[in-house]
Structures are given as structure tokens and as C-alpha cells.
Amino acid sequence: MSLFYFSCSSQLRLQIKTNQLIKTSYIKADTIYLYSVAFNDFNFIWYHKDNFIHSFYVKPYKTKKYKPIEAKNIAVNSDSINKYFDNPSYYKGTQCFEQMLDGEWIELYVKRKKSVMFSSIDTECLFNTKFEPNSFPYKLQYDFSKIHRYINFDFEKMYSQ
Numbered sequence: 001m002s003l004f005y006f007s008c009s010s011q012l013r014l015q016i017k018t019n020q021l022i023k024t025s026y027i028k029a030d031t032i033y034l035y036s037v038a039f040n041d042f043n044f045i046w047y048h049k050d051n052f053i054h055s056f057y058v059k060p061y062k063t064k065k066y067k068p069i070e071a072k073n074i075a076v077n078s079d080s081i082n083k084y085f086d087n088p089s090y091y092k093g094t095q096c097f098e099q100m101l102d103g104e105w106i107e108l109y110v111k112r113k114k115s116v117m118f119s120s121i122d123t124e125c126l127f128n129t130k131f132e133p134n135s136f137p138y139k140l141q142y143d144f145s146k147i148h149r150y151i152n153f154d155f156e157k158m159y160s161q
Helices: 002-025 078-085 136-147 155-160
Strands: 031-037 043-049 052-059 062-065 104-110 115-121
Touching: 002 031, 002 043, 002 052, 043 136, 052 136, 078 115, 078 136, 136 155
Parallel strands: none
Antiparallel strands: 031 043, 031 104, 043 052, 052 062, 104 115
């Protein structure tokens, strides 16, 4: 019983810290990205500002702010975003973004629209698939290649071929 209570308490604390960070990040950016994995006690948050990606690793009782990384902010048209977020997730049929019950997901917090968009994501598929330039998955690949140094994915190599 105490393990269950601790687990719920941990998840609640993670959600509170994540919400606070997103709220304060809205002062600096219009769009905030959140990546998470089911049943893990962390969230990864980032946004673009002044040709840099600002990123944070959020755990229930600790937040680590990473040094900003120089990066271009790839403009993505709204049709591409809508393709991956607006349709009900069970019926999307979009490669690498199909509904997964206990997998990874990405959330977009868009200040000017006052909305939160959610989609499941298969990162193994994402890092092994070539997408149209300036599409949402293309931008996501680029951002991940810059901020998640532990992944074995070379954005430049994939798109130079």
C-alpha cells in the first residue's frame, strides 16, 4: 500500500513540476514541447528561442536545466502539425505516430492557440524513417538530434543521402 501511495505521490509531483515549468516557459516561447515515456518518472521539455533550444529534464524532485544549444527553428506548416495531432489517435494512420497504450508520447503546448496537442510516438520508427523537409516529424527528428545526445541518430547523415 505504501508503494502505491509513493508512486502516486511521485507522479503527482512530476505533473506539478512539469506544469510549473511549462507555465514559466510560456513567457519565453510560444510553443513548448514535452516528451515522456509511460511509467517513467521523468519528462523532457524544450522550446526554441533566439536560435537556441532550451531544454529541461524534469523528475519528481529535481529539474535539470541544460545549457542552451544552438539550433535552427524549422518552420512547420499547420497542415503538417494537424496531420499528427488533430485526428483522433486511433484513426490517424500516420507512420510512427500510431496509438500506443504504454509507450512514448509528445505533447505540444501552443500559447497563441491556448491548446495542448497530444500524440503517441514510436521513436525507433521516427529515427529510422525519412520524412518530408519541414514536416512535423522532420522537425522533431532535428530537435531530438540536437537535445538527446544519447540516441544513436544522425540527422545530417540521414538527410544528406
